[in-house]
Amino acid sequence: MLQDSNTTRRSLLGMTGTGVLSLAAVGLLANNSAMAAMGAKKGGAKGDVDILNVALGLEHEAINAYQIGAESGLLDKGTLGVAVGFQSDHKFHRDALVATIKKLGGKAVAEKSRDEYVSSLNAASIKNATDIVKLAQRLELGAVNAYLGVIPSFVDKGLAQVAAKLGADEVLHYTALTSALGEQLPVGVNGFPFG
C-alpha cells in the first residue's frame, strides 16, 4: 500500500525516463501517419479515424486526470514531478493523434471542460495522495486494454502497431503506479495480464 508521499516519491522517481519512450512512439506515429494518409485514398480510413478519435478522447481524459491530481495539493514535490511527467507523455500522445487524424482528413475530437472531467472521474471523492494514484492506475490500466482491444480493428496495420506502442507506454505508467501503491503486479489469465 501507498503509506505516505515519500514512499510514492521513492517508488516513482525511478520512472522519470518514460518521456523518452513516448517520444519514440510519437516518432513512429508521425511516420505511420504518412502511410495512413495513403491508405485513406483506398478507403477504410474513416473507421481508423474514428478509433484514433476515441484514443484521443482517452488521452484528453488522462491529461485532465493528472492535472486534477497536480492541482489537488495532496501530492508531495517528487510525486508531483512524476505525475507531471506522465501527463507530459499523454500530451505527446494527444499531439501525435491530433496530427494523424488531421492528415487522414478527419476532425480531432475536442477536449471537454474541466468541470466535466471532475464530474465524470468523480474527483470529489479524492481525499489523499493514494486516491490520486489509484485513479491514475485505474485509467492507465483501462487505456492499456483499450489500445490492445482496438488493434484488430485498424485497416492500416501501421496504426495497429502504433496502438501497441501507445499501449506499451501505458503499461509502463500502470506498472510504476502499481508498484508505488505496493500492490502485486497482475498475473492475468493464461499468463496474459493485459488484453
Place this chain on the structure above:
Amino acid sequence: MKSIARAFAVGFLIGTIGFVVASASHAAVVGDAARGAKIYEQKCTGCHSIDANRVGPAHRGVYGRKAGLAPGFAYSPGLKGSKIIWAEPTLDRWLTNPQATIAGARMGFRLADPAQRADVIAYLKTQGKKKR
C-alpha cells in the same frame, strides 16, 4: 460377436450425444455477472463507467435499451440511427466487432473471448435503470 457390435454401437451413440451436448453448451455460453464485473473493470473502464458519460456512454440501463439512447451522450450518426436493441445476441455481436455490427460506429474495441463477452453481458444485465 453380436454383443460386441452392440456394445460398440452403444458406445458410439453415447460418444456422439456427449459431443453434441458439449458443442451446444459451447455455442450458448452462460455468462457470470461476478466474473463480468471484474472483466468490465479491467477492459471497459478505459472508456466507460456505469453512471458517467466519458469517452463512451454510461452503461446503466443499457441492457434492453435501444442503441444510442444514453442520456446526454453525443453518439455517432450510425449509433443514433440504429434500430438495434441491446440484448445477449446484439451485445455479443457488438463486442465481437462493433464497426462491423453498426456502420459508422466509433468504437473499435473488440473483446475476442466469447466467455468474457458473455460474462460482461451478464454483468451489464445486472446494472439496471436505478442505482443499487
